[in-house]
Amino acid sequence: MNEKPGVSDRYRMASPWPLFVALGFALSEVGIVLGVFPIAVGGVLLFGGSIAGILTESGYATHLWKTSALIGAGLLVVALVLAFLQGELSTTAALSAVETPNEPGYRLLSRGVSIGLAGVFLVGIGAAQIGRHPAR
Numbered sequence: 511m512n513e514k515p516g517v518s519d520r521y522r523m524a525s526p527w528p529l530f531v532a533l534g535f536a537l538s539e540v541g542i543v544l545g546v547f548p549i550a551v552g553g554v555l556l557f558g559g560s561i562a563g564i565l566t567e568s569g570y571a572t573h574l575w576k577t578s579a580l581i582g583a584g585l586l587v588v589a590l591v592l593a594f595l596q597g598e599l600s601t602t603a604a605l606s607a608v609e610t611p612n613e614p615g616y617r618l619l620s621r622g623v624s625i626g627l628a629g630v631f632l633v634g635i636g637a638a639q640i641g642r643h644p645a646r
Contacts, residue, residue: 527564534560542621545611550621554628558585562632579636582629589626592618 534557541550562571562578571577593599596619603616604623611620 525564525567527560527567530556530560531564534558542624545617545620547608547611547620547624550624551628551631554585554625555631558582558628558632573640575636575639577636579633579640582632582634582636585625585629585632589622589629592622592625596622 534553534555537549537553538557539553540546541548541553558581559578562574562581565571565577566574593604596616603619607613607616607620607623610616
């Protein structure tokens with residue numbers, strides 16, 4: 511007699527990633543729309559890392575760290591496009607955009623800086639882990 515009827519090893523367990531994807535998306539949207547830099551960076555990091563995790567778990571990607579580095583590179587491209595659309599590509603303008611994100615001249619640039627910083631973190635973490643765990 512089985513103590514747990516209907517539960518077996520062949521049934522798939524629930525994944526934690528959808529919760530983190532939703533939380534990361536919500537935090538990144540709140541941070542980007544309202545111009546709150548730390549929340550935007552943390553939300554985009556959580557969203558990008560969760561997307562990499564869910565792609566790896568579902569079998570669409572083979573390596574978590576390579577996938578997170580690629581997502582980070584995509585975020586860097588989005589950040590560069592936003593900075594280009596704003597017309598400011600200098601470091602001083604980026605720092606001013608972080609300090610005053612809702613100024614009329616810095617709205618797109620401040621959002622781009624927060625997305626770009628999260629992209630840099632994802633690429634850096636992914637590259638560091640790829641070096642530690644070579645492909646087999």
